[in-house]
Amino acid sequence: MKYVIYPVALALLAAVPFVASDYALGLLIGMVTYVTLASAWAMFSGPTHYVSLATVAFYGAGAYVVAMLNEVMAYPMILLITAGVGATMALVVGLSTLRLAGVYFVIFSFGLAELIRQLITWYEINIYGTLGRYIFVDITARGIYWQMLGLAAITIGLTAYINRSRLGLALRVIGDDEVVAAHSGIPLARMKLMAFVLSATILTLAGAIASPRWVYVEPAIVFNPTVSFLTVIMALFGGANRLWGPALGAIPLFLAFEYLSAHFPDVYPIFLGALFIGVVFLFPNGVLAGIEGLRRGKKEETA
């Protein structure tokens, strides 16, 4: 049954640009981008509980690769290089932090985006000569939407596959108890590294795909830390341990933040902060699990 539903749903979603207005298409691209980011984030951070605050480091790096190469190379080639850059970055970060306790990883990821932003800024000013680049790629908004939709589908499909594989089982054991995992013979560092590299590669590709929307890029625009924080809260809100949790968290929160940043930019950070605290205290496993818990509780009462 689901082999029919999913392709049909995907085809329907792919057909939306033919009826949507330009504004609606822009919103859709943003929404699908965050579905991809949140799902890719949860691929690693969901089962392992290693909270990564570095989403924008990869997302921004992807966009910057396109900005640097768009005049010298064909687009598909750039995407390949982007994936390579993302995987390499993740390997370096992962090898140095994932062997240690989770808190070191969080701290490192907390500063990673800022570090990369400063390094690129330094490089652009001192070696390239000017800060800021243009992206002229022959891709329409529809093209971006389809690519991003494809990436989102791949991400969720890959997560479903990982969940059933030995890698997924290993990650869940690691997330529950690393000592038990180590005693069961699970190679901790290698498993965490594999999942982190996969997740980071998707994040980097998402940045590359979304980049033509910017046209003009400079480090301060591309490495906006809010992207990392939104990704985390969306995934947690929906439930980072569920296949569809991050996607279901991303859609309402994307619309809410879009509305807030347009109408109440001043209360934006306060709302974001309250949301984080609310999720941690009220829905530690996500809203989906919270609702299920409530229903189960009611059933037990009536039984």
Added chain:
Amino acid sequence: MFVTILILGLVLGGTYALLALGLTLQYGIARIMNLAYGELTLAAAFILVALMQGFGISPLLTVALIGPVGYVVGSLLYTVMMKPLVARSSGGKLDVDSILATFGLLFLIQGALLMVFGPNFTSISYLDKGVTIFGVTVALNRLIALGICVVVGGALVIALATTRWGLALRAVAQTPTSAPLVGLDVNKVARQGFALGTALAATAGATVAMYQTFSASGGVVFTMKALVIVIMGGVGNVGGALAAGLLLGLVETFVATAIDPGLTLAATFAIFLLVLLFRPQGLFGKA
């Protein structure tokens, strides 16, 4: 050149050391990884500026009074926000919960600061005249800041090492599970540790405000640097945090004057990476 870097580096490092001291107490004793630490620092900095500009209160008086205020705020924060998390979870789960909750707190405080004080950079000029030491001209306010850091940091190190109260804090930091066996109220000690950390954050923030320009969205950088220092010094290691803070001040000043000011954060991170790769237990810790 060398002496300049040494003196300016120590002055900067003194503030960093004080900043990191509070964070290492919070994580070491209360086991709360507080990502809103830099925002608490900034709040104190803004209060100092507002009191001076609004009521003409001397910054030195504010620095002296802001510590106790920070202690009370920290104590309340622990009771209201952190204690339920500690009661609910332990170990790695507490790390995740406290990181996410304080991350939310970060935005709450940042949002409040933005609404009250606006997004612009703020600074005051207070005792902004040069003093020459060993042929190097240093602003008087920076020297006073260093003095405050030495006095507060030194007093704390001595108190932790010699008093009964310090012994209780260190016992909980070392093995929270065994501390109740010798009659220690872990919850109370953890609250004290967290409150003390907040008091240090406030003192450091007020000190920073005396000589540095800052804005409401810059708290993350304070947190980041404090975190790097804490890990360099070894989590919960007070002496290590002081030494690592001074070291980081020296390195940053060296990179800024000798190589490029745009690369100071990169230098901080390079050190961080090296420490993680080769001495994850901290520069002064035992394997």
